Amino acid sequence: MIFSELIVNSFWQSPFLATTNEAENAPIVLAGVLLSLVVIYLASKIGGELSRVIDLPPVLGELLGGVLVGASALHLVVFTESGAAAADSAIISVLQLINNISPEAVTEIFHSQSEIISVLAELGVIILLFEIGLESDLKELTKVGYQATVVACVGVAVPFAAGTAGLLFLFHAPLIPAIFAGAALTATSIGITSKVLSELGQLKSREGQIIVGAAVIDDILGIIVLAVVASLAKTGEVDILNVIYLIVSATVFLVGSILLGKYFNQSFVVIADKLQTRGNLIIPALIFAFLMAFLANAIHLEAILGAFAAGLVLDETDKRKELDEQVKPIADILVPVFFVAVGAKVDLGVLNPLVPGNREGLIIATFLIVVAIIGKVVTGWSVFGQAKINRLAVGVGMIPRGEVGLVFAGIGAASGTLDKPLQAAIIIMVILTTFLAPPLLRFAFKQPPAEKQSLEEANVS
């Protein structure tokens, strides 16, 4: 076939063979990305709409849509980073039917396509957190700052202590793996919890702002815990300098961006008003958001924290409503890529009790899930000074784990600290807390706040 060699969309080719191959592959990679996006959008819309029909948050449907098209079922959206090969991808098979691709090229194309969809998903969660920042209210968030900090600390300490102790004494796990698995129970997934809150219209409620604030602090604590336990697992001791570096840089970053907000606000409005070409508002906003995300990433925090801080800062400007409207369609097309990818990366195979190798993991997982849920639900009752607060909702809002938990499982596996059953148990815990959180949160917000109890506690604290 002459055409796969001929029709090259990309710019120019150098005479070197490797570069020529890349340029030849470019239109096939593009075709793979386009087809993946079509599948992802179909899965997200079908899942989201069905979820809405049965009165659950649409994001649950998007996650399940991802499971359907992903590694567990249809194998349309699979990723090299989860260990898939080109032969596992149904989309690559379609591309092979259409084009005449050499075996090495197939691997390269699959790798590129998988990486591009992963980065689009990352950009999706960055835009999501930017939008959540825009929808949040910095003043309201500072008002609940202390409560959020307490919720975050309790929500890190309780599951960590209970998980580690249980693994040590009930399951007789060795100390370091027990600490590692306990640590994997700590970090809440901001992306999932804030999306559900937004869909329930509860993002701006006092509960919603406490949950978002706590999830942000919790995420930073999770990163610090990860640094501690990973250096513990690697060298047997804690790298104190790194821990101090992380704590200082996280604090400087958060406080710095809030202070920056007060001054940058005005300059931003002045700049946006002066620009007159298309994108005069959204492009400066994204420059700021992406720069903050980059900085957060550079100081070894997460990119999404930077995007959230950028959203919070720009929320304080007069341009906020206009910006909200322009970010919406961008979020609409990028955020589903993130949720479908989360679902697609899950391999439900680990849940099958008929596979003997899964059973030990399933038993430990049951324990971890109980600790993961109870350890976060109790945090609701650590909120002080707030009358009429829906404590159950606050606790339930902290349940979904997500990416940080999986990173623990991954690093634990790579370093040899976690054995197979413990690693599988962590993955199952992350899957179930993620999928249970949307319906539970829907339920919790239907409960009226326990007024009397709150008032009594408020008097005590």
Added chain:
Amino acid sequence: MIFSELIVNSFWQSPFLATTNEAENAPIVLAGVLLSLVVIYLASKIGGELSRVIDLPPVLGELLGGVLVGASALHLVVFTESGAAAADSAIISVLQLINNISPEAVTEIFHSQSEIISVLAELGVIILLFEIGLESDLKELTKVGYQATVVACVGVAVPFAAGTAGLLFLFHAPLIPAIFAGAALTATSIGITSKVLSELGQLKSREGQIIVGAAVIDDILGIIVLAVVASLAKTGEVDILNVIYLIVSATVFLVGSILLGKYFNQSFVVIADKLQTRGNLIIPALIFAFLMAFLANAIHLEAILGAFAAGLVLDETDKRKELDEQVKPIADILVPVFFVAVGAKVDLGVLNPLVPGNREGLIIATFLIVVAIIGKVVTGWSVFGQAKINRLAVGVGMIPRGEVGLVFAGIGAASGTLDKPLQAAIIIMVILTTFLAPPLLRFAFKQPPAEKQSLEEANVS
């Protein structure tokens, strides 16, 4: 440094080393993409605004902004496919300052980042053509269909014949390279010309619709010419079957999508009205656009033609205005990536007459540019049956070459058909026609249409 190994945003890692590396690199690749986007957005806004101040189409400024940050000057946005190595990229140097990256990882990270920005640029031009399709009017376009076809055919035939003949007789080039270089003069860049038209508010004018229609047909003709000359260069004869396949598939695709439009319109509105979750309009629209882009790519046309056809079809629905508004911010953030990337990939080094090796190429380039401009400007006078048409504007609108011309240069170089000077001459021709078109088009539309002359010609035809 323990951190570059620890802080992993991506999902989970398999125990295999390669996969672990990939997961470890993921946050650094993301950082590179974020920083590249910040640079691209800054370049596009600064360039675009300065261009507007001196009353030129902003897209020219975006292209020049790209030149500034690209391979010609600052080396911030460079691409492996243009032959750059990791060491050439200033952004990679920044990432190396922040993270401790091994030499192999640097190459991989640069490769990934470059490929991701390229695909984002491709998605940008796909969204641009979708938007141009939405802004175009299918009825108006069918009305000028014959004129557009004539303009396209004249605009392919004249530069091809004049270019090949001139190279043969003035420069004594061998036959096949002369044909190859002549063919590189044929295809107009739809992306650049339609963006300029849109910025001048002339997209919906009769001239604008003729130019867009002609550019689409011209692009298809360019692909067919490319297939012919490439097989001629490779085997010495023309692969008739492939040429017939291309002509048939292009015709079926274009006619098919117009017919489909009549029926799919209604179903699309019904579906969008039934959906109630976020993105109920934009996601089905993008599913359609990306699917059409994929199909066009699959039958070896260009993806942008599919996106343009999808836009034309959806333009006929009641949802059109709402859709227009939602596509706008998406285009605002993706389209600049395309134009800045086009500028960034240009290496102005080939224009330096002080380098002796450049001189022969520059002399041939001068000839090619004259043929490229005159060969397209004359097409305006081939428009028949249209009174009061601005013939100069139609001809000038066809001037910008762009990607297809560069693909010719690339394939010619890779197959050994084109020697260095001829290859450089084609690249210079593409650069100059691309950069000259926006100001020339601005000028041409300021001229009043030559009424009397047009009327006389209209009577004749």
